[in-house]
Amino acid sequence: TGAEVIVTSSSREKLDRAFALGADHGINRLEEGWVERVYALTGDRGADHILEIAGGAGLGQSLKAVAPDGRISVIGVLEGFEVSGPVGPLLLKSPVVQGISVGHRRALEDLVGAVDRLGLKPVIDMRYKFTEVPEALAHLDRGPFGKVVIEF
Known part of the structure; x- marks a missing residue:
């Protein structure tokens, strides 16, 4: 804040x-x-x-x-x-x-706890099925706004 x-x-x-x-x-x-x-x-x-x-x-x-x-x-x-x-x-x-790089497991646990406490929601630009991985990767190349999710 x-x-x-x-x-x-x-x-x-x-x-x-x-x-x-x-x-x-x-x-x-x-x-x-x-x-x-x-x-x-x-x-x-x-x-x-x-x-x-x-x-x-x-x-x-x-x-x-x-x-x-x-x-x-x-x-x-x-x-x-x-x-x-x-x-x-x-x-x-x-x-x-x-x-900035990937931290250790405890740092991830602390981050996840903070996200839960604050109620943060990730911004998802687009969801793709597993069979649509090439399309999802092409979306990444175009520069998404938020996360590109591949659903299994």
Whole structure:
């Protein structure tokens, strides 16, 4: 609670869905520079916490947009496993850049317990039958909004 959520996407439809889920701001990356817009929305401070899902050169944009002493959590590699970015913001802002990976069993149990207590519901974009695995994988390639579920 208390977070002001800014979502970036190249899809108006996905931004609308993010608003429906409670996002405070949406930035269409195709229509404006998202780093500049983050600064405008934060009074020139930058974002305190960025979830970096693109990887690749996207990390460079996140380094520009992060606030001093902020955090960038790298949780995806949509643009490739090699990440790159300018060293200036890294040296001047001292952000924490961390990779997110699968934790141990106890961490998963704690997470599941928190999800149950809070009543969180996952966003499911589409459900497929087991016989439709190729279609489900193609959906993943198109960039779903939420989870793609394969039912057995």
